[in-house]
Amino acid sequence: MLDSRMSTAKPMPEADAATLPFFEALSRQLLQVQRCTRCGASQLGERRCNQCRCDRLDWIAASGRARLYSFVVIHAAYHAAFPPPYNAAIVELEEGPRIYSNVIGCSDAQLRIDMPLHVVFEAQGGTWLPVFQPA
Numbered sequence: 855m856l857d858s859r860m861s862t863a864k865p866m867p868e869a870d871a872a873t874l875p876f877f878e879a880l881s882r883q884l885l886q887v888q889r890c891t892r893c894g895a896s897q898l899g900e901r902r903c904n905q906c907r908c909d910r911l912d913w914i915a916a917s918g919r920a921r922l923y924s925f926v927v928i929h930a931a932y933h934a935a936f937p938p939p940y941n942a943a944i945v946e947l948e949e950g951p952r953i954y955s956n957v958i959g960c961s962d963a964q965l966r967i968d969m970p971l972h973v974v975f976e977a978q979g980g981t982w983l984p985v986f987q988p989a
């Protein structure tokens with residue numbers, strides 16, 4: 855049951871040391887991923903490379919191209935800021951990392967696993983968050 859006293863402001867992600875560059879880039883409408891300087895693996899939100907454990911990670915611009923890895927359509931009201939129905943998607947970036955997001959620009963019935971997507975930026979809470987549209 856949705857509590858009518860709940861805020862309609864969307865809860866915002868909180869940056870930590872490993873994700874601060876990601877969120878700072880988003881504030882400039884740039885999507886970035888971490889790239890390991892030793893092995894070249896791409897990832898997000900880690901202090902060390904998941905492949906070789908190297909701690910020298912660069913931030914590089916992501917292409918913005920992605921595919922829909924998985925999704926659900928939410929039909930229950932869990933939070934006043936998220937009126938149903940809406941989709942909750944796991945999007946796999948072209949560089950490899952997967953992020954939680956939403957697909958906009960099509961109906962939920964049109965969502966298909968592996969559909970090509972591209973990033974767009976949605977104003978939220980004084981910054982920009984990445985959401986995805988069909989390519």
Ligand SMILES: [Zn+2]
Nearest residue numbers: 890893903906
């Ligand atoms: Zn590595």
